[in-house]
Amino acid sequence: xxxxxxxxxxxxxxxxxxxxxxxxxxxxxxxxxxxxxxxxxxxxxxxxxxxxxxxxxxxxxxxxxxxxxxxxxxxxxxxxxxxxxxxxxxxxxxxxxxxxxxxxxxxxxxxxxxx
Amino acid sequence: xxxxxxxxxxxxxxxxxxxxxxxxxxxxxxxxxxxxxxxxxxxxxxxxxxxxxxxxxxxxxxxxxxxxxxxxxxxxxxxxxxxxxxxxxxxxxxxxxxxxxxxxxxxxxxxx
Numbered sequence: 001x002x003x004x005x006x007x008x009x010x011x012x013x014x015x016x017x018x019x020x021x022x023x024x025x026x027x028x029x030x031x032x033x034x035x036x037x038x039x040x041x042x043x044x045x046x047x048x049x050x051x052x053x054x055x056x057x058x059x060x061x062x063x064x065x066x067x068x069x070x071x072x073x074x075x076x077x078x079x080x081x082x083x084x085x086x087x088x089x090x091x092x093x094x095x096x097x098x099x100x101x102x103x104x105x106x107x108x109x110x111x112x113x114x115x
Numbered sequence: 116x117x118x119x120x121x122x123x124x125x126x127x128x129x130x131x132x133x134x135x136x137x138x139x140x141x142x143x144x145x146x147x148x149x150x151x152x153x154x155x156x157x158x159x160x161x162x163x164x165x166x167x168x169x170x171x172x173x174x175x176x177x178x179x180x181x182x183x184x185x186x187x188x189x190x191x192x193x194x195x196x197x198x199x200x201x202x203x204x205x206x207x208x209x210x211x212x213x214x215x216x217x218x219x220x221x222x223x224x225x226x227x
Contacts, residue, residue: 042218090159108158109156
């Protein structure tokens with residue numbers, strides 16, 4: 001089955017540690033995205049990538065980093081510079097190509113708790 | 116910039132009641148509009164979409180009509196079920212190759 005895999009579902013880290021969240025897709029999509037979800041805040045865009053080896057900052061990129069070395073993978077690193085990293089993180093992907101109506105497909109999310 | 120405004124929740128309804136969740140948008144261009152649903156502890160799933168004025172998106176008894184004159188895309192369902200309890204997000208895309216812009220979400224609780 002085609003889809004987006006995020007692992008692990010729950011992640012616990014100590015304050016001051018970097019942590020990397022995994023996102024893999026087998027939909028052959030060019031574009032991939034990372035969102036952060038907090039209660040009452042909706043979804044906020046962290047980073048997105050429209051093609052391999054290229055990515056752009058979203059609205060809340062500070063304290064995060066990404067890489068896009070392969071089409072199917074878009075890992076997100078939450079660094080110690082992120083002031084409040086505890087949140088639910090969602091990865092998404094879509095067909096690129098400049099079409100407005102292309103939907104984004106979402107993974108199941110990773111809940112990160114920093115202790 | 117582009118933005119989406121949804122009615123604040125939570126919305127609590129009895130089973131078989133009529134549902135409306137309001138969504139209005141601001142966009143510089145002529146966007147495509149989407150509704151997503153998120154069940155507890157899961158990612159988002161596309162519920163329906165519309166790509167031009169007066170288009171009606173529909174799925175699983177939900178529907179929404181793209182109203183350019185009022186810049187709105189309200190979600191409706193004639194008879195809700197307990198299983199519809201979830202968070203609903205309205206979203207838009209205003210230009211190609213850009214990420215969707217989401218509203219803050221509206222939590223719906225349906226009680227038996």
